[in-house]
Amino acid sequence: MSGLTHIDADGSARMVDVSAKDMTVREAVATGRISMSADAARAIADGLVKKGDVLAVARVAGIMAAKKTADLIPLCHPLPLSAVTVEFALDESGVTATATARIAAQTGVEMEAMTAVSVALLTVYDMAKAMDKAMVIGNVRLLSKTGGKSGDWRAEP
Secondary structure (H helix, E strand, O other): OOOOOOEOOOOOEOOOOOOOOOOEEEEEEEEEEEEOOHHHHHHHHOOOOOOOOHHHHHHHHHHHHHHOHHHHOOOOOOOOOOEEEEEEEEEOOEEEEEEEEEEEEOOOOHHHHHHHHHHHHHHHHHHHOOOOOOOEEEEEEEEEEEOOOOOOEEOOO
16 A cells, blocks of 8 residues: 555555655645626626625635634645635636635645635525526635745646
């Protein structure tokens, strides 16, 4: 089972021991999109969704989710995040969410950024589903990460 960092010598799942790693400033940026009808997008933009300000609630949900990533993803380390931001770009066919997570620690924050995006988009769905039950969430991915032993990484455009 060599080469698999989350598997021990007996083949059992394990949390990686990061205690010997250097503490560095690390940042991860993730994105995703929810596609929807033009009517639903317009209602979000115009603040006409009955449940309230969709993007404000989704932003808070994404930030909260980043802080709870270790509760959702079994082998993630619980991390004292330094910062999490969630931004939205709304257009006539949906919403693109971008989350940035930052920390000074011994392990990265890629999963926190991707969890923030995912939950933010799920929250958009929840708040606007009365207007469009056919919304589609997709393309959740890591855009970049900095810091740590493996260095910086950026997704291909």
